[in-house]
Amino acid sequence: MALLDAPYGSPAVVELVEAAVEHYALNYSRHAPAILFDEVHAVRGLLGDGLTAPADAVIGADLRRSAGWLSALLGNLAYHLADHSGARVHLAVAASLGERTGDTRLTAWAYGAQSMVARARRDYAAALTYAQAGLECASGPLARAQLLGWAVLPSLARLGQAAEAERALGEATSTLAADPAGGAPGRFGFDAAELDLHESEAWLALGRTDRAATRAEASAAGCVPHTPGWAAATLVLAQTEAPARPGDAAARALDVLERIPADRLRSTARERLRVLAAALDGVDVASVRDLRERVQTLPPPIDIHGRSTA
Incomplete structure (x- = not known):
């Protein structure tokens, strides 16, 4: 309805799109991936005119940023639907829009997700490269802990670099503890249970089944x-x-x-x-x-x- 009144964007449209991103991120796990993908894709499609010819430069930048977060969601959803090529495309768009709009949180998260997809393809060298690129963009303790635990740690473990993986784990644990909120909910958030999961799989990859079991129990x-x-x-x-x-x-x-x-x-x-x-x-x-x-x-x-x- 807001777009019918202002098809090229307005402060109201920007606010509504940002609210949509927040809603989908916080409720990501409550819906089947295929259904959520279609809905998020439709929302991003509504922004075509505003992205092509925005009402002004400020609104254009805000819409591009939100389109980047919607693309990040689509990339993660494509990955959860086993569409790795689709995931790579959407995440590349998300990273590009994050860089263009100066949204370092979006850029770091998109690189982390690209590392996840590369690991699924068993391209562990590329996974580590993406992880390190994301870590360089991460600002704030939570974003840094997320990139270390979600991207750097599992990539190093898959490469058999045990000592480096332990160092990444130690930094991720201490950095998460330093976050004032102790974590954040939703698809773009991170918390102790997720770090426990990545630690468990890292130990499993490194052949330490005993430690993997302990962390998996803690995560569950x-x-x-x-x-x-x-x-x-x-x-x-x-x-x-x-x-x-x-x-x-x-x-x-x-x-x-x-x-x-x-x-x-x-x-x-x-x-x-x-x-x-x-x-x-x-x-x-x-x-x-x-x-x-x-x-x-x-x-x-x-x-x-x-x-x-x-």
């Missing part, structure tokens, strides 16, 4: 039950249990599948399930057999036309 305990964060930590904990207690590991993963509908199961959770099922290959236990079947029959997150299949 720090999350709201049955949310995506809880599912991630629970599946990592199951991975740590797989060598010694395969039946328990499979039962834990099956509990996640019972509690998280398929359309809300992110690509990251699906990958953790795949890794767990591969680790349990050859184990002839009822819960393992059930897990193997459930993983094999999971519908893809989107069909060939980009629609949700769940």
Whole structure:
């Protein structure tokens, strides 16, 4: 409605778009990724005239900044829908708009997300490069802790650089503790439970299963039950249990599948399930057999036309 009155933007339009970004970021985990992607994409599309020919320079800069944050959301949503090429495009746009508007928080976050996507492609050298670029842009203790824990630490761990990973972890932990609020909610936020998750997966990558299990338990305990964060930590904990207690590991993963509908199961959770099922290959236990079947029959997150299949 505001755009009908001012298609090239106005202070009211800027305020409403910023409110939309905040709403989607804070409620990101409450909605199925495919549904949220379509809605965020539609909102960004409404800004076409304002981005092309803004009412004035100030409004143009504000709209570009908000378009950057919407692109960051779209990149993360594409990643959670297993669309890595789409994620790379949207995140590149987000980083570019962050740089052009001087929004260092947006730029740092977009680089961190690009590091995450590069790790999923197993391009760990590129992941570390993106992580370090994001860290250079990060301002304030929370942003720095986020880039260290979410991007630098896991990239170093995947490269087998244990000493450097421990240093990054130590700095991330102390920096997060120095943040006055102790963390922030939402897709663009960061907190102790998320740091525990990344630490757990780092230890797992470095072969320290005991330490990985401890941090995964702490992460799951720090999350709201049955949310995506809880599912991630629970599946990592199951991975740590797989060598010694395969039946328990499979039962834990099956509990996640019972509690998280398929359309809300992110690509990251699906990958953790795949890794767990591969680790349990050859184990002839009822819960393992059930897990193997459930993983094999999971519908893809989107069909060939980009629609949700769940």
